[in-house]
Amino acid sequence: MSKVPANPLPPPPDGDVVQQLEAAVRQGSGALQKFVADTEFPHVRGRSVTFLYCGEAQEVTLHHWIHGLPGQLPFRRIQHTDCWVLQIDLPARSRMEYKLGVAMFGRGTLLRDPLNRHTARDPFGANSVVYGEGYAPPDWCVEDPEARKGTIEDRHVDSPVFGDWRPIRVYRPARFRETRRYPLLVVHDGFDYLSFANLQTVLDNLIHRLEIPPLVAILTQSPDRMHEYAADPRHADFLVKDLVPQMERILPLVPQPSARALLGASFGAVASLSTAWRHPGYFGKLLLQSGSFVFTEIGDHDRGPVFDPVVKFVNEFRKAPGRPSESVFVSCGVYESLIYYNRSLVPLLQETGMQVRFREANDGHNWENWRDRLREGLSWLFPGPLWLVYE
Amino acid sequence: MLSSAILLGPQRKVPIVRDAIATLVPRDDRRPLVAVTAGWEERESEDQELREHVERPLVNLEVWARVERIFERDRELLLAMRQRHDTLRAVQELYRLRLSGLMDPARELLRRTGDEALLAPERHDAMAMVRALDQQHMRRVAEIHAEFEARWRPHERAAVQREKRELQRFLQSASCLLLAGGHVSVLLHRLRLFDLFGLYGDRPVIAWSASAMVLAERIVLFHDDPPQGSSHAEVMEAGFGLVPDLVALPHAKKRLLADDTLRVQLFARRFAPALCALLDDGSRLDWRGARWRAAAGTRRLTESGGVEEIGA
Incomplete structure (x- = not known):
């Protein structure tokens, strides 16, 4: 940090954090270091979030995935220092994932915010995450020592539809018994839900809290999700003709549509809805998170060829939705570009006669958004015996 | 009404059944406990x-398994009970609908400040309407049970009588009846099918959690922060009425927002003058035919909206 002349004035006690930062700069590097060490960054007050980056750079930018904002927000260098600040507006109860872009000698590097201890993982690595005022990670997604633990078993399922063997994982609830019949939750990108959305802990906790009944979850993971989940009819057949019948033979499942649910996020939600549409009534419940339900009213879409079959399916679905399921829980982050498509889907789903619940969240297209909606979605689709059991 | 009963909080983490047994059953009583x-x-x-905790001979009455056996032998009764279950669920749903219309204004009236001369009678009447609805619901459920009993005569059915005879044998030779918690509706309806307390008579009972609820005059279901739907406490139906003036609230620390003064006031006033007893880990209430006596740490809801310790 650059040495600057000391300023005898103390920083304003409750003023803007940037003013305090600048006051500390004027007092000297010791004061600045102390201020940075004593202040949590990103600094959140009300809707205002202040980011700070300290280090040599020619340019610092905030890279985020909030739809509607410029993708890179530039930091401002505090004069005579290597400190860079950025203030943005972030509504209450928001989560925002981001990285810092730090440019030196014409080369940019994306890195996690060194001053931020909160990170969110996904299949591509991890991002920094800032919590808006009023947001805290829900306690039900954190391991509860009192909650009995379910088990995860690796298996393979024979798929004549795809002509191969598919790896799956089977979640059995704590105190699983062969003599009991369990509802079934089939999860798209299931291995990722385990890794990035704490699915096992969430299920253990919600079952322990009696908010959902003990259930069996089959976690699937496609080797080619961008094609198979893009409304590929083979995928729908795989679930209905291969996976579920085989699971019903080896596991004590309730063999009824009302006890079967599909869960998926993004393309996984497309796979869920398209499966239910192609096999109406087979799955009684759908949990669709941030579905990539892109459609066109006129002309072509601009999302790249991987979306071609998705758009074709959603357009067909919009013309003839039928009644794919009994109940559907839809959620989407308001910071996602997909919010428009999800909002558009809801009245259509309601017209089918299905029970529909829609939730928006101040969040983006990411795994922790999907994790945070699991309690409401699962407990709505599979209400547990919370009011009746007092052990 | 029982002459002696002990009600306890959940037993999973802080088991104190053994101490309760020691109060009611002399150490040299060789008769088995029944559970x-x-x-x-x-x-x-x-x-x-x-079994390991009580350190005495214990016979599990297998009430759940017995009813399952009855269902296998008597499909007609199974179907009739299922139909009753569906009816009860529908009636509960309708009651819940009416209840939500009364509870929100009752809470709002408690919250408001202003001219007490105007507010007090409105609060009183709002509470009276909630109580009246609770009573109506209990009567409606009692009618459903009466219709069921009259039509299907479960106590006279061979499959039931067969199990009852066995139960009676175990109960007659027992030193004390232990009733564990769990699913409150399952407990209530299965115990009622066997008229278990009729078979057992007025002898020592120790009950915890859901079983403490079913011994009371009315069963109040509650959860202040459910993931879905209303959080208004609901009367399920009448309990066995074997202990007086009590609303048993197991797992209160997890289920009740005890620092929500309005919510606590509303709850305690709604069920007054009953003792709204919080049955958490380590809680214990002894009934000796005349009055309740609480162990240290046992608490109750107060009509002023607080939680107070009632233990010695």
Whole structure:
């Protein structure tokens, strides 16, 4: 940090954090270091979030995935220092994932915010995450020592539809018994839900809290999700003709549509809805998170060829939705570009006669958004015996 | 009404059943304890921890399994009970609908400040309407049970009588009846099918959690922060009425927002003058035919909206 002349004035006690930062700069590097060490960054007050980056750079930018904002927000260098600040507006109860872009000698590097201890993982690595005022990670997604633990078993399922063997994982609830019949939750990108959305802990906790009944979850993971989940009819057949019948033979499942649910996020939600549409009534419940339900009213879409079959399916679905399921829980982050498509889907789903619940969240297209909606979605689709059991 | 009963909080983490047994059953009484763990449903037989804890001979009455056997032998009764279950669920749903219309204004009236001369009678009447609805609901449910009993005469059915005879034998030779928690509706309806307390008579009972609820005059379901739907406490139906003036609230720390003064006021006033007893880990209430006596740490809801310790 650059040495600057000391300023005898103390920083304003409750003023803007940037003013305090600048006051500390004027007092000297010791004061600045102390201020940075004593202040949590990103600094959140009300809707205002202040980011700070300290280090040599020619340019610092905030890279985020909030739809509607410029993708890179530039930091401002505090004069005579290597400190860079950025203030943005972030509504209450928001989560925002981001990285810092730090440019030196014409080369940019994306890195996690060194001053931020909160990170969110996904299949591509991890991002920094800032919590808006009023947001805290829900306690039900954190391991509860009192909650009995379910088990995860690796298996393979024979798929004549795809002509191969598919790896799956089977979640059995704590105190699983062969003599009991369990509802079934089939999860798209299931291995990722385990890794990035704490699915096992969430299920253990919600079952322990009696908010959902003990259930069996089959976690699937496609080797080619961008094609198979893009409304590929083979995928729908795989679930209905291969996976579920085989699971019903080896596991004590309730063999009824009302006890079967599909869960998926993004393309996984497309796979869920398209499966239910192609096999109406087979799955009684759908949990669709941030579905990539892109459609066109006129002309072509601009999302790249991987979306071609998705758009074709959603357009067909919009013309003839039928009644794919009994109940559907839809959620989407308001910071996602997909919010428009999800909002558009809801009245259509309601017209089918299905029970529909829609939730928006101040969040983006990411795994922790999907994790945070699991309690409401699962407990709505599979209400547990919370009011009746007092052990 | 029982002459002696002990009600306890949950027993999983802080088991104190053994101490309660020592109060009611002399150490040299060689007769076995009998236990009902039907509230655990298909896990009914997983009673090893309980057996190890009590350190006395214990017979599990297998009430859940007996009813399952009856259902296998008497399909007509099974279907009739299922139909009654569906009816009760529908009636509960309708009651819930009416209740939500009364509870929100009652709470709002408690919240408001202003001219007490105007507010007090409105609060009183709002509460009276809630109580009246609770009473109507209990009567409606009692009618459903009466119709069921009159039509299907469950106590006269061979499959039921067969199990009852066996139960009676175990109950007659027991020193004390232990009733574990679990699914409150399963417990209530299965115990009622066997008229278990009629078979057992007025002898010592120790009940915890859901079983404490079913011994009371009315069963109040509650959860202040459910993931879905309304959080208004609901009357399920009448309990066995074997202990007086009590609303048993197991797992209160997890289920009640005890620092929500309005919510606590509303609850305590709604069920007054009953003792709204919080049955958390380590809680214990002894009934000796005349009055309640609480162990240290046991608490109750107060009509002023607080939680106070009532233990000695």
